[in-house]
Amino acid sequence: MSAQFRAAVNADCTEASNSFGAGAAAQMECLITDLGRMVQQRNEALREVTRAHHEALLRLARAAEFRDDDTGVHLLRIGFLAEALALLAGQTPEFAERLRWAAPMHDIGKIGVPDEVLKKPGAYSPEERKIMNGHAMMGAQILGGSRSPLFQMAAEVALNHHERWDGSGYPLGLVGEAIPLSGRLVAVVDFFDALTMNRCYRPAFPDSQALAMMAAQRGLAFDPWLVDLALAHAEDLIALRDHINRSPPEFGPMITQI
């Protein structure tokens, strides 16, 4: 701060304090009390809006999942596991938390896949496979073009969560680090979580077997660095998953009860 500027500020402050009488000082206290009350109300309102926003996202994600998965907890787990892996990968808490809410929407595009394909037992014909794979692009279309950083990330995840490290994924066939990190992170945790839950067509794989299957995809489906991180911290991630299952956070219970 320059001396000149400081002098100007001092002069201004002196003038202000001289011109405020007792009545004005008392009025100022009222102003400040109201200001504090308003800040508090604003913070509460912001928290409420954020909660409602996140809840709406999860319910949207659940709408897509509703036809082939009877529980919303998988979605919550994907979010929290992706957040944890992002933190392990050295991402900022802001990025990681955003991914927590963006990741559950990765399969939202399935809402555009007809029942006869989505629910078909057995193997897909090439045509059906093409329709099924369209869910990544449809998800990006549903979520894309938003001003909200959260939706932008969600669109990125929806588009890229079936890309493979070796370039044989879809929809674009991106290779390695050309696949956005958000997509690579969600691909890993979705794979693990899907294997370790009961499905109508098979029981859950044991954790050890799921981890081995993940390790086998190191550098093929998945970013080898992220697989190494997940394997090195497998115990923590599994503990987190079990914790979520025991006590689904916030509105998790509400969602599963509906």
Add this chain to the structure above:
Amino acid sequence: MSKTVLIVDDHADIRRLIRMTLEIEAYEIHEAANASSALRMARELRPDFVLMDVMMPGEFDGLEACRRMRADPALVRVQVILLSAMGQAADRAAGLQAGALSYIAKPFSPLKLIATLAAAGAAVQS
């Protein structure tokens, strides 16, 4: 269209604080420093509200200015709200008797003042 408010107080700093409070809600604001110029400006500007201090030096005080405004048929649509450091029930009664829509003791909550004006404005419109 923004509502017009005439702020009347002999203390410039109080006028400034009230102005700052009302600018939150985009009122068009005018100021007077005594009761007689308040009366003159009210006739000239026909504001939606006059926010007026009671005790002011001059020919007559805020209470009398309020009475004269109420007695002037040209000012029937002008709402007077009195602000005063005198907060006793008797002071309030005198203010309301003089024809004020509302009597607010100083110091006052800015949020309450904003709410009072908003409610009065809504009542006029309906």
